Amino acid sequence: MRAWHFSETAYPYLPPEDSYESIRVTLPNRNYDPKVGAALYDRYLDEWCIAEDEGLDIMLNEHHQTATCVDPAAPLMLAALARVTKKSRLLILGNPVANRRQPVRIAEEMAMIDILSKGRLEVGFVRGVPYEVSPANSNPVRMNERMYEAIDLIARAWTSHDGPVSWEGRFFHHRNINIWPRPWQQPHPPIWISTTSPGGARQVGQRGWVQATFLTGYEGTRAIYDAYRKGWREAGLAGDAPMNRLAYAALVYCGETEAKARAGAEKLLWYITANKVPAQFQYPPGYMPPAAMAAVMRGTALDQHAAHRGNATVDKAIDAGIMIAGTPDQCYRQIKKLYDYVGGFGHLLNMGQAGFLEHDDAVHGIRMFAREVYPRLKADFPDMAASGNYDGKMVA
Amino acid sequence: MGGTAGGAERKTIAIAGVEMEYFERGEGKPLLYLHGGGGLGPDAAFLDPLARGRRVISPSHPGFGASALPDWIDSVEDLAHIYLEFMDRLGLAKIDMIGCSLGGWIANEIATKTPERVRRLALVAPAGVKTGPPDKLDIPDMFTLPPDKLQSLLFHDAETFAPRPAAMSDEALRTMARNRETLALLVWEPYLHNPKLPHRLHRLNMPALFIRGASDGLISGAYIERYAKLIPGARIVTIPGAGHMPQIEQPAALAKTILDFLDA
Numbered sequence: 260m261r262a263w264h265f266s267e268t269a270y271p272y273l274p275p276e277d278s279y280e281s282i283r284v285t286l287p288n289r290n291y292d293p294k295v296g297a298a299l300y301d302r303y304l305d306e307w308c309i310a311e312d313e314g315l316d317i318m319l320n321e322h323h324q325t326a327t328c329v330d331p332a333a334p335l336m337l338a339a340l341a342r343v344t345k346k347s348r349l350l351i352l353g354n355p356v357a358n359r360r361q362p363v364r365i366a367e368e369m370a371m372i373d374i375l376s377k378g379r380l381e382v383g384f385v386r387g388v389p390y391e392v393s394p395a396n397s398n399p400v401r402m403n404e405r406m407y408e409a410i411d412l413i414a415r416a417w418t419s420h421d422g423p424v425s426w427e428g429r430f431f432h433h434r435n436i437n438i439w440p441r442p443w444q445q446p447h448p449p450i451w452i453s454t455t456s457p458g459g460a461r462q463v464g465q466r467g468w469v470q471a472t473f474l475t476g477y478e479g480t481r482a483i484y485d486a487y488r489k490g491w492r493e494a495g496l497a498g499d500a501p502m503n504r505l506a507y508a509a510l511v512y513c514g515e516t517e518a519k520a521r522a523g524a525e526k527l528l529w530y531i532t533a534n535k536v537p538a539q540f541q542y543p544p545g546y547m548p549p550a551a552m553a554a555v556m557r558g559t560a561l562d563q564h565a566a567h568r569g570n571a572t573v574d575k576a577i578d579a580g581i582m583i584a585g586t587p588d589q590c591y592r593q594i595k596k597l598y599d600y601v602g603g604f605g606h607l608l609n610m611g612q613a614g615f616l617e618h619d620d621a622v623h624g625i626r627m628f629a630r631e632v633y634p635r636l637k638a639d640f641p642d643m644a645a646s647g648n649y650d651g652k653m654v655a
Numbered sequence: 656m657g658g659t660a661g662g663a664e665r666k667t668i669a670i671a672g673v674e675m676e677y678f679e680r681g682e683g684k685p686l687l688y689l690h691g692g693g694g695l696g697p698d699a700a701f702l703d704p705l706a707r708g709r710r711v712i713s714p715s716h717p718g719f720g721a722s723a724l725p726d727w728i729d730s731v732e733d734l735a736h737i738y739l740e741f742m743d744r745l746g747l748a749k750i751d752m753i754g755c756s757l758g759g760w761i762a763n764e765i766a767t768k769t770p771e772r773v774r775r776l777a778l779v780a781p782a783g784v785k786t787g788p789p790d791k792l793d794i795p796d797m798f799t800l801p802p803d804k805l806q807s808l809l810f811h812d813a814e815t816f817a818p819r820p821a822a823m824s825d826e827a828l829r830t831m832a833r834n835r836e837t838l839a840l841l842v843w844e845p846y847l848h849n850p851k852l853p854h855r856l857h858r859l860n861m862p863a864l865f866i867r868g869a870s871d872g873l874i875s876g877a878y879i880e881r882y883a884k885l886i887p888g889a890r891i892v893t894i895p896g897a898g899h900m901p902q903i904e905q906p907a908a909l910a911k912t913i914l915d916f917l918d919a
Binding site for chain 2: 284393396398399400401404429537538539540543544545549550552553556557558
């Protein structure tokens with residue numbers, strides 16, 4: 260198993276929550292102090308470097324017009340990391356491809372980072388979250404179709420080396436694709452996709468890309484991984500989907516003592532509790548199928564964030580499988596329990612910093628995990644083992 | 656396929672491979688009614704009076720109601736082309752046309768392409784053009800307004816007329832969600848307008864009437880005034896006691912206004 264340190268690079272120093280409508284989309288940026296923000300960037304970059312020193316890999320993501328993640332251009336942050344790190348794999352998860360107008364530009368950005376990092380890049384793609392269709396001015400209808408066409412086009416740009424090629428698809432049109440540089444890794448950097456639905460995972464499995472899922476807990480994660488394996492088999496890919504095709508993101512805090520772990524974990528919950536977003540930004544038309552939207556309109560559907568807010572205590576979050584927290588031994592056992600239940604995974608994406616978890620505490624959590632938990636995970640959960648073996652039986 | 660809804664007969668037709676439903680009521684000179692972004696909905700109270708002495712044809716646009724939506728359709732111009740063929744197939748050589756909101760935009764796209772086939776044109780709170788400065792939306796963003804705020808802009812009397820999802824059937828809610836999805840697909844960007852349309856509207860040589868509910872919070876009076884100036888000789892009438900959908904809040908008054916115009 261590989262473990263990745265992840266922070267959303269939040270700007271948590273906000274006015275009282277009841278004084279604003281939404282932490283995303285509409286919160287005025289007069290609340291952002293550039294000097295404070297600059298210090299935060301330095302700090303978050305330092306924490307990624309410490310994670311590297313401790314043997315972890317590095318993950319970052321991208322969001323727009325929000326205080327929850329002040330990294331609206333993840334390739335820029337990644338370019339900086341490519342220069343200040345030396346050995347970690349660098350995962351961007353991901354490029355919101357359905358919200359970007361120029362897939363070829365994404366191919367160029369990723370190729371640059373792959374060269375800068377001398378082949379340490381892992382390229383994630385995401386459809387884009389619902390609240391960001393307005394910031395991106397991106398049509399919320401047919402986003403999946405745009406995402407898959409964009410990825411195909413990016414792969415074509417990465418793998419064409421004999422002069423210009425062209426693309427005339429449903430959504431994108433390019434007369435001259437001949438990117439410089441081309442990627443370091445051949446044929447191209449590994450591709451990851453994040454999804455929180457089984458329907459999406461099946462498509463990812465058919466393509467054999469790495470499937471990441473965020474905070475989907477015991478049941479949701481198992482359903483997603485099963486769908487991935489189903490897609491894998493449908494596409495006739497060799498053998499069973501190995502562990503290293505599957506990734507799980509959780510809030511992770513390991514402390515030397517139970518009290519210290521608990522205090523850090525409490526602070527990580529900010530990621531869940533601070534996500535105040537009104538319905539009109541959560542449910543843009545077309546983002547989900549009409550039947551699901553009808554349930555939302557009737558008020559009978561509970562979105563993932565609302566469900567998580569119901570789990571906004573450390574104990575409930577651990578029980579739900581969205582948080583790993585405790586002493587090293589407790590963390591190991593929680594991970595193993597989840598691993599066994601969902602049929603295994605090869606990557607643990609540690610949201611090891613969020614909200615008001617300050618530098619010293621974030622570093623403590625990174626070090627405790629890396630030194631006391633990670634060696635056991637690497638020893639006990641091999642990357643190339645077949646996934647899907649849960650409750651003692653292989654999934655058909 | 657047949658069937659009735661209110662006093663109307665439901666029919667279906669395949670246009671360019673798109674299975675569409677439409678409703679017919681009355682006999683006489685043909686009148687094509689193009690619904691707004693909410694779908695056909697409860698428009699019978701408005702359409703029935705128009706059908707006395709006229710053949711009123713009201714289709715569900717592709718992606719609305721029970722009409723299909725193929726993956727190649729993504730613009731209001733696409734719909735205009737669908738309706739040009741629809742008119743051919745129904746043998747509608749010359750029509751009167753009413754369009755509400757999105758439907759008004761479609762009507763203008765049709766009329767600019769074939770002005771000779773449109774006898775009279777009634778536009779109820781039409782979208783379709785950009786008239787104001789670039790640093791302000793001409794029409795408030797219906798896709799990001801809080802639901803209560805949106806209803807207050809849409810209706811003069813939201814308490815009476817705004818839809819109540821809790822009281823609707825699953826099927827009606829699914830249709831409402833699908834209508835909204837198709838609307839977003841068609842009008843997301845540029846938001847509710849075609850930058851080319853103002854440069855084509857001068858071709859409209861038929862009598863044209865703009866109608867606006869006095870309490871319409873989406874389509875402002877200033878917008879309609881600037882829009883009407885693009886169509887030679889167009890007039891404007893305001894309906895009191897109505898918001899963006901006078902066909903729902905003031906069906907009788909709207910029907911009378913339009914009949915007076917069509918019969919003039």
